[in-house]
Amino acid sequence: MKAIQDYYPEELSHCYGCGSQNEHGHQIKTYWDGDETVTRFTPEPYHTAVPGFVYGGLIASLIDCHGTGSAAAATYRAEGREPGTEPLVRFVTGSLKVTYLKPTKLGPEIEIRGRVRELKERKVVIDSRVLVDGVETALGEVVAIRMPADFGKAV
Numbered sequence: 001m002k003a004i005q006d007y008y009p010e011e012l013s014h015c016y017g018c019g020s021q022n023e024h025g026h027q028i029k030t031y032w033d034g035d036e037t038v039t040r041f042t043p044e045p046y047h048t049a050v051p052g053f054v055y056g057g058l059i060a061s062l063i064d065c066h067g068t069g070s071a072a073a074a075t076y077r078a079e080g081r082e083p084g085t086e087p088l089v090r091f092v093t094g095s096l097k098v099t100y101l102k103p104t105k106l107g108p109e110i111e112i113r114g115r116v117r118e119l120k121e122r123k124v125v126i127d128s129r130v131l132v133d134g135v136e137t138a139l140g141e142v143v144a145i146r147m148p149a150d151f152g153k154a155v
């Protein structure tokens with residue numbers, strides 16, 4: 001099964017969180033599981049906050065790209081289209097909120113499960129849960145906004 005990120009065009013596959021072309025990045029992969037989107041990521045020992053627990057910035061990064069990927073996947077699904085078909089759907093992060101409920105154990109695979117709270121043409125809101133060994137350790141909210149055609153060109 002292909003992940004939503006596998007459909008990103010090469011020139012947009014350099015993101016630190018989800019770009020398949022970024023050898024230093026997380027290269028996350030997001031899939032549908034029924035009405036939820038799922039990303040799984042196994043942290044490295046150096047992704048440490050205090051010994052034994054995952055750095056919160058990593059968790060935020062995973063929620064971020066899980067959210068933008070989920071927004072794209074949900075838009076294709078809502079439009080009844082296969083991912084990657086024209087016109088391409090691209091989202092960037094408008095806002096990212098993370099609530100850390102409890103320390104996240106470092107070692108096991110991290111699972112992020114997302115649900116669509118709001119879906120409009122230019123704005124999609126994804127709620128995420130972060131789980132390790134079935135324990136919910138963080139919650140995330142991503143407001144994903146359609147990438148403007150001139151994104152990054154007018155700075």
Ligand SMILES: CCCCCCCCCC(=O)SCCNC(=O)CCNC(=O)[C@H](O)C(C)(C)COP(=O)(O)OP(=O)(O)OC[C@H]1O[C@@H](n2cnc3c(N)ncnc32)[C@H](O)[C@@H]1OP(=O)(O)O
Nearest residue numbers: 008012015065068090091092093094095122123143145148
């Ligand atoms: C295949 C693509 C793969 C790409 C890689 C994945 C990306 C990975 C995640 C990232 O790291 S992206 C990088 C970090 N994000 C940015 O740099 C974004 C910088 N901000 C912008 O470029 C613009 O502010 C943005 C495109 C987000 C919004 O500008 P717009 O002019 O398109 O928004 P507009 O004012 O028209 O508002 C559209 C809707 O979005 C809402 N909105 C806009 N900015 C928002 C914001 N920051 N927070 C929450 N909501 C926001 C706005 O209220 C409105 O909602 P409603 O339709 O409900 O009225």
